Amino acid sequence: MSLLDQVAPAPRKIMTLFYLVDTSGSMMGDKLGSVNSAMEEAITVDLPDISSANDDAEIRIAIMQFSTGCAWITPNSGPIPIGDVIWNDLTPNGITDLGAACKELDSKLSRTGFLQSQTGAYAPVILLFSDGGPTDDWESGLKKLKENNWFKHAIKIAVAIGDDADRDVLAAFTGTPEAVIGVRDKQTLKALIRKVSVRASEFQSHSKQSSDVVTSAEDDSAAIVKDVVQDITGQSADTSDGKPIDVSIDPAWGTDW
Amino acid sequence: MNALKTGDIVKLKNGGAAKILSEFGAGGQGTVYKVEYEGKPYALKWYHPGTFNKGGPDAAQKFYSNLEGNISNGPPTKAFLWPLAITEIRDGTFGYLMDVRPDGYEELTNFFVGTKKKPQVRFGSFTAISTAAINIIQGFRELHAQGYSYQDINNGNFFINPSTGDVLICDNDNVSPYQVNSGIMGKQRWMAPEVVTGGTPDKQSDRFSLAVVLFRLLFINHPLEGCYSSPPCMTKEAERKYYGTNPIFILDPMNDQNRPIPGSDSNLKRFWPIYPQYIQAAFIRAFSHDVMMKEAPRILETEWLDAFFRLRAETGLCPICKREMFYSVTRDSSQCMECHKTIHRPALLKTSRFDLPIVPKQKVYLWHLDSDRNDIETVIAEVVSNPKDPRILGFRNVSNYTWKVTLPDGAQRPLPPGNIVPAKGGFLINFINSDKHSGTVAF
Numbered sequence: 001m002s003l004l005d006q007v008a009p010a011p012r013k014i015m016t017l018f019y020l021v022d023t024s025g026s027m028m029g030d031k032l033g034s035v036n037s038a039m040e041e042a043i044t045v046d047l048p049d050i051s052s053a054n055d056d057a058e059i060r061i062a063i064m065q066f067s068t069g070c071a072w073i074t075p076n077s078g079p080i081p082i083g084d085v086i087w088n089d090l091t092p093n094g095i096t097d098l099g100a101a102c103k104e105l106d107s108k109l110s111r112t113g114f115l116q117s118q119t120g121a122y123a124p125v126i127l128l129f130s131d132g133g134p135t136d137d138w139e140s141g142l143k144k145l146k147e148n149n150w151f152k153h154a155i156k157i158a159v160a161i162g163d164d165a166d167r168d169v170l171a172a173f174t175g176t177p178e179a180v181i182g183v184r185d186k187q188t189l190k191a192l193i194r195k196v197s198v199r200a201s202e203f204q205s206h207s208k209q210s211s212d213v214v215t216s217a218e219d220d221s222a223a224i225v226k227d228v229v230q231d232i233t234g235q236s237a238d239t240s241d242g243k244p245i246d247v248s249i250d251p252a253w254g255t256d257w
Numbered sequence: 258m259n260a261l262k263t264g265d266i267v268k269l270k271n272g273g274a275a276k277i278l279s280e281f282g283a284g285g286q287g288t289v290y291k292v293e294y295e296g297k298p299y300a301l302k303w304y305h306p307g308t309f310n311k312g313g314p315d316a317a318q319k320f321y322s323n324l325e326g327n328i329s330n331g332p333p334t335k336a337f338l339w340p341l342a343i344t345e346i347r348d349g350t351f352g353y354l355m356d357v358r359p360d361g362y363e364e365l366t367n368f369f370v371g372t373k374k375k376p377q378v379r380f381g382s383f384t385a386i387s388t389a390a391i392n393i394i395q396g397f398r399e400l401h402a403q404g405y406s407y408q409d410i411n412n413g414n415f416f417i418n419p420s421t422g423d424v425l426i427c428d429n430d431n432v433s434p435y436q437v438n439s440g441i442m443g444k445q446r447w448m449a450p451e452v453v454t455g456g457t458p459d460k461q462s463d464r465f466s467l468a469v470v471l472f473r474l475l476f477i478n479h480p481l482e483g484c485y486s487s488p489p490c491m492t493k494e495a496e497r498k499y500y501g502t503n504p505i506f507i508l509d510p511m512n513d514q515n516r517p518i519p520g521s522d523s524n525l526k527r528f529w530p531i532y533p534q535y536i537q538a539a540f541i542r543a544f545s546h547d548v549m550m551k552e553a554p555r556i557l558e559t560e561w562l563d564a565f566f567r568l569r570a571e572t573g574l575c576p577i578c579k580r581e582m583f584y585s586v587t588r589d590s591s592q593c594m595e596c597h598k599t600i601h602r603p604a605l606l607k608t609s610r611f612d613l614p615i616v617p618k619q620k621v622y623l624w625h626l627d628s629d630r631n632d633i634e635t636v637i638a639e640v641v642s643n644p645k646d647p648r649i650l651g652f653r654n655v656s657n658y659t660w661k662v663t664l665p666d667g668a669q670r671p672l673p674p675g676n677i678v679p680a681k682g683g684f685l686i687n688f689i690n691s692d693k694h695s696g697t698v699a700f
Contacts, residue, residue, distance in 0.1 A: 002580055003527065003594060007379050010369040010477045011521035013491060052372035053364075055412050056446065083372065111489050119521055120487035153492050207444040207496065214493055230307070 014117040015057040015124065015205035016079045017047070017197065018154075020101055021090055022130035022161075023065040028092040031131055031161050034186040038193035039063075040087040046198045048083045050205065057122055057205040061085055062114055066101035068094030078114045098134035098169065099141030106141075109150040123153035123217070125200045128173055129193070130158070133166035142172060155200050155221045159183060159192060178222035181229065188232065195228045261290060261303055267352065268345045269294075270325070275301055275344070275354060287352065294354060299341070302430065303352035321346070323433055324353055333399035336392050338416075338427045353430060362416035362425050365470070369412065369477055381420040383581045387569035388422025390471055391562060395633045396426050397467055398558035401460050405432045408458040410466035411447040412473075445500045446479060450549055453501030464555035468543035471561065475532065477524040480544050483507035483515035506544030531594040533571065533583055539564050559628060566611070566624050566633075573616035575600060586612040604650075604680060608696040615650055615680045615698065617642050626694045637688050641677060651679040652686065661687040 021035060043061060051059035060079035064072050073090065074080055105126070108114040115121055145151050158170035160182045171177040181196070183189045203224055215223075261267065265277045275292040282289055287304040309317035325343055332339035340353040363378040371377030380386045393415065400407060407414075409428065416425040445453050449465035452458050472480045486499035505515035508529065517525050529537065539556060547553035568583070575582040578596035585591040590599050604615040611625045619640035623632045637656040643649035653675070654660055660672040665683035672678050678686065680698050687695040 003531070004379050004381070004383070006523075006527060007377070007477060008523045009371060009377055010473075010479070010524075011482070011518065012370065013487075048372070052370065052375060053366060055366045055369045056444070115489065117489075118487075118518055119482075120491055121489060122491050150490060153490060207446040207500075214497075227307075 010055060011119040012055065013057045013120045013122055014060055014079075014115075015122040015201065016060045016062060016115060017082075017201050018105065018124055018126040019061070019063045020105065020126065020128045021063065021065050022067070022096055022098075022128075022132065023090050023092050024067045024094055024096040024132060024135075025092050026096075026132050026164070027161075030186045031189070032090060032092050034189045035129055035161075035193065036087075036089045038190040039197075040089075041190075042194045042197040043082065043085050043087060046194055047201060050198065050202055051082045054205055056207045058082075059201055059205055062108070064101060064104065065090050066097050067092070069097055070101040070104050072104075078116070095135040096130065096132045097136040098130070098173075099136040099138035102138065102141030102145040102173075106145040106148050106151070109145075109148045109154075115150060122204055123150060123155070125155045125204045126151070126157075127193075127196060127200065128156070128158040128170065129161060130170060131161035131165050133164070134169055138169060146175075153217050155204050155217060155224065157181070157196055157200060157221050157225055159189070159196070161189060174221060175218040176222055179218065179225050181225055191232050192228065195231055196224070199224050199228050199231075260288060261301075267292070267301065267303075267347065269354070270343045270345055273342070275299065277301070291357065292354070294342075298357050299354045300357050301344075301352050301354055303344075304350045306348065306350045308350070317350075320430075321351060324430055327405075327429070327432055328353070330403070332429075333403050333405070334396050336396045336424045336426050337400075337429055338425050339429050355427075355429075358416055358425060358427070361418050361420075362423070363419055365412040365415040365417060365473075368417070368419070369473065378419050380422075383572050383583075384569055385418075385420060385422035386474055387565050387572065389417050389424055390422075390474055390565045391569070391633055392422065392424035393426070393470060393474075394467065394558050394561045394565065396424065397463060398562070400432065401463070401558065406458060406460045407432055407463045407466070410463060410470065411444050412470075415470065445496045446481075448500065450501050450504055451551060453497055461551065461555055464557070465543075465549065467558070467561070468540070468556060472540055472544075475536075476528050478507070478517065478522065480506055480508075480540070481515070483517050485515035487518060504544075504549055505546075506541070506549075508541065509544065509546070510541060512546070531583065533568065533585065535564060536568060562624065562628070562633065563610075566622065570611060570613045570619065570625065573603075573614060573619065584614040584616065586614060604682070604698060604700045606652075606680070606686075606696040607699050609693050613696075615640055617647075617650065621652070621688070621696070626688060626696070638686075640680070643679075649679060651677040653677045656688065658689050663687070 047059055059082045061082050062074045062079040064070055156174040156179060158174050158180045160167050160170050160180055162184060167180055170180045174180055181192060183192055261277045263277055263279060267275045269275060273294060275294040278291045278293055280288060280290050281300060286308050287302050290301045290303060292299050292301040309320055324340055328340050328343060338355050338358060340355055342354040344352045367378045414426060414428045416427060447466050447469055449462035452462045469480060481500060481504045485505055488495050505512055507515050507517050542548055543556045548555055571584045571586060572581055573584055575593040575596060577598045578593060580595040582593040584603060586605055590601050592599055606613045606615055608626055613619060613621060617640055620636045621638035623630060623635040623637055638652040639655050640650050641653050654672050657674055662670045662672050662678050663685040682698055682700045684698045685695055
C-alpha cells in the first residue's frame with residue numbers, strides 16, 4: 001500500500017437540519033401523508049447528494065414531532081448523518097404543543113446537546129411545519145428559545161399548511177412573516193418541502209459568499225423562501241405587504257384544505 | 258417554470274441553435290444541460306433567472322458582454338473548458354455553450370470527500386499530483402498573462418484526471434478582465450482575505466486562492482482551519498474573521514495559535530513531513546501573515562511552477578521498494594518515504610536552472626532549461642536504462658534538435674533526435690542551441 005492510499009477525507013464542519021413537524025390530530029390524512037412522502041424523498045434522495053458533494057460541511061439531521069408533548073424521531077443521542085436515515089412515517093394524534101417543542105429544541109441547541117463537533121459547525125437550519133395554532137403556553141417556550149444563540153443564527157422557515165395554521169405564531173417563530181410560506185394543496189406542499197429542505201441546507205452548509213452588506217439570518221431565510229416560491233410558481237414572490245407568502249400552483253389538483 | 262425542457266430549442270447569438278437533450282445537473286447559479294449543436298454534443302450552462310439581481314440593474318448585461326468578449330478571445334490554455342458560444346436572451350436569462358467534459362476527470366471536491374456511492378478519489382502517484390499542480394498553475398499564469406483574473410476559484414472549478422494529473426478548469430464564465438468585477442464572488446474558504454472583507458477580486462487575490470488549491474491538492478485539509486478557527490458555530494462574522502481580517506496558517510512557524518485539530522490532522526501528519534523543504538517553505542511563505550495580508554508579495558505562478566517542476570523531477574522510484582520517493586539533490590542520501598530505506602543520491606544533470614536526479618524515466622522538460630519560452634509541455638530528454646545492463650543510464654534525445662555533446666576530453670559529438678548518449682560523469686550536453694540550454698552530468 002502506498003502512502004497515497006492512506007489519504008483521509010478532509011475534516012468538515014457539521015450542519016444540522018432540524019425538522020419540527022406538527023403531528024396533531026388535524027394533520028391526519030393528506031396533510032401528514034404529503035409531509036411524510038416529501039420528507040422521505042428529501043432525506044433519502046435530495047439531501048445526501050448535497051452532503052456528499054460538499055466539502056464545506058456534512059449534513060446531519062434531527063426530526064422532532066410535536067402533538068401532545070414532543071419527541072425526537074431520530075435518536076435521542078443526537079443528529080444522524082443524512083445518508084443513514086431510514087424513514088418511518090409520522091402518525092397523527094393529539095394536540096399542538098408548540099411550546100413544549102420550543103423548550104425541547106432549546107435544550108438541544110447547544111454544544112452539550114445536539115451540536116457537538118470537533119471540527120465546528122455551521123448554524124443549523126430549522127424547518128417548522130404546522131397546520132394549526134398552539135394549544136399550550138408557546139410564548140414562554142419561544143421566548144426562551146429566542147435567547148439561544150444557535151437559534152438566532154439559524155435559518156428558520158415555517159410552512160403553514162392549510163387555512164387553520166396560525167401564521168402569526170409561525171412568524172413569531174421565524175422572526176419574520178417573510179419566512180412563512182402558506183400552502184393549501186398537497187402537490188405544492190410536497191414540492192415545497194423538498195425544495196425548501198434543499199435550498200436552505202445548500203445555503204447554510206456552504207461557506208458564505210462575501211458581500212458588502214452583512215445580512216441577518218432572518219433576511220437570509222426570507223431570501224431562501226423567495227427563491228423557492230419563485231422556483232415553484234415561476235413568479236416572483238410579492239413580499240412587499242409584509243404578509244406571509246402563499247403558494248398554490250393548482251389548488252384543484254389536490255385536496256382542498 | 259424558467260427551466261428548459263428536453264427538446265427545447267435555444268437560439269444562439271451567432272445565428273445557430275442548440276437543442277436540449279437532457280439535464281447534466283444544477284448548481285447555485287444555473288443548470289447545465291446536454292445539448293446538440295451542429296450535430297455534436299455540447300454542454301449548455303443556463304443561468305437561473307435572478308442570478309445577477311444582486312449586482313444592480315445592468316449586472317446581467319455586463320455579465321453578458323463580458324462573456325461575449327471572453328468567447329471571442331478564446332481560452333488561455335487547453336486546460337480551460339471555455340465558453341464557446343452565447344445564447345440569445347430568453348425570458349430574462351441566458352446561457353452559454355461549452356465542450357462536454359470528457360471521461361476520466363474527477364471534480365476536485367471528490368479528492369477531499371467521498372461517500373459509499375462515490376468514494377473519495379485518490380491520486381495514482383505523486384508525479385500525477387505535481388503534474389496537476391503544474392497544469393493548474395500554468396492555467397492561471399496564462400489567464401493572468403492575457404489580462405484576465407479568475408475571481409471565483411473553488412473546488413467546483415477543477416476537474417482532474419487522478420492517474421495523469423491532466424486538468425480541466427471549468428466555470429470560466431466568471432473570468433473577467435482586470436479591474437472588472439463580475440459581481441459573482443467566491444466562497445470565503447477559497448477567497449483571499451482582502452476579498453472576504455469586501456475588496457474586488459483580481460490577479461493578486463487569484464494567487465491566494467491558487468495557494469489554497471495547491472495546499473489542498475497535497476494535504477487535503479484546509480490551510481487556515483485549525484483549533485483557533487473552528488468555533489462551535491461558524492457564523493458569517495466568524496467566517497469573515499478567520500478567512501478575512503485575521504487568518505492564521507495552521508502550520509505557521511511564527512504563530513502556533515491555529516494548529517490542526519487533533520484527530521482531524523492525519524493527512525497533515527502523514528504528508529507535510531515527507532515533502533521537501535522548498536515545498537514546505539513555499540506554503541509557509543504563501544500563508545505567512547504578511548503575504549496573506551498583502552504586506553508582502555504573493556507567490557508568483559512562475560515561482561510555483563519552478564517548485565513543482567523541481568518536485569516532479571525529484572520524484573523517482575525507490576530502487577528497493579519500487580514505489581515513488583523524493584530524491585534530495587542537495588544531500589548525499591535520502592530516505593524513501595515508503596520503505597524508509599536510505600538511498601544514496603543518484604548522479605545529477607546540472608542545468609543552469611535545476612539539478613535533476615538521473616533516474617530511470619526522468620524527463621528533462623524545456624522548462625527545466627528555459628522558462629522564458631513559456632512552455633510546460635515539451636520534453637527534451639528522457640532517461641533510459643541500457644537493456645543489457647539496466648544500471649547504465651543514458652539520455653534519449655526526444656527533441657527535434659540535434660544535441661551537441663562535449664566529452665570530458667573536449668571532443669564534441671552531435672546527437673540527432675532519437676539517439677541516446679550515456680550519462681557519464683563530466684559529459685556536457687547542449688540540448689538546444691545556447692549555453693543556457695546545456696547540462697553537465699555530475700556524480
